[in-house]
């Protein structure tokens with residue numbers, strides 16, 4: 695599958711590596727331009743290339759956005775129309791500044807900015823080093839480290855769940871975006887280092 699990645703830091707680069715290893719084709723981008731990503735893509739192999747944000751958005755059948763939450767309004771609307779966007783972003787006021795969520799879940803703001811895009815909140819509840827190390831395709835799904843996801847489109851969530859499983863984790867669906875505050879910083883399951891089985895018990 696063609697996967698675009700916007701944000702090439704801890705999470706974006708880790709996902710690029712894992713998805714490339716699983717056989718996907720990756721176009722990764724940051725705010726400073728593809729020339730600043732030469733070293734990174736050099737380490738990641740021939741199915742990863744550096745590009746612009748607009749091009750990564752246009753390239754991916756699925757596009758990951760892994761940028762600071764406060765920058766979500768810079769995500770390009772037009773090239774992401776019709777796509778599935780995985781949003782890994784978390785709002786940290788100290789980093790992102792004061793943002794009025796107007797009572798909405800954080801990822802609803804991203805989804806409202808991208809009205810023609812199916813947005814799935816995923817990979818936001820796992821520390822990037824655990825993401826790099828804890829995937830294990832040899833384990834049964836129930837015993838794998840959990841990655842939570844939320845979204846309003848069941849087909850999109852199914853596809854994202856299969857990507858999660860391909861890289862050795864287990865997906866647990868927490869519901870729709872309106873309810874996705876249970877995946878946000880400070881929530882019980884945020885950064886919880888637990889298996890799929892334990893996650894289901896925690897949510898029951």
Ligand SMILES: NC(=O)c1ccc[n+]([C@@H]2O[C@H](COP(=O)([O-])OP(=O)(O)OC[C@H]3O[C@@H](n4cnc5c(N)ncnc54)[C@H](OP(=O)(O)O)[C@@H]3O)[C@@H](O)[C@H]2O)c1
Nearest residue numbers: 701702703704705724725726760761762763783784821822
């Ligand atoms: N770190 C974690 O373990 C972790 C876990 C789960 C979720 N998250 C969330 O995931 C997001 C990314 O976190 P991170 O730790 O990966 O951050 P990071 O290491 O600071 O990397 C951020 C990346 O986003 C790029 N970027 C910033 N503004 C951009 C813009 N407007 N357009 C395109 N690219 C832009 C940066 O590129 P430049 O350097 O060129 O600006 C950089 O490549 C955050 O919302 C964070 O809360 C992080």
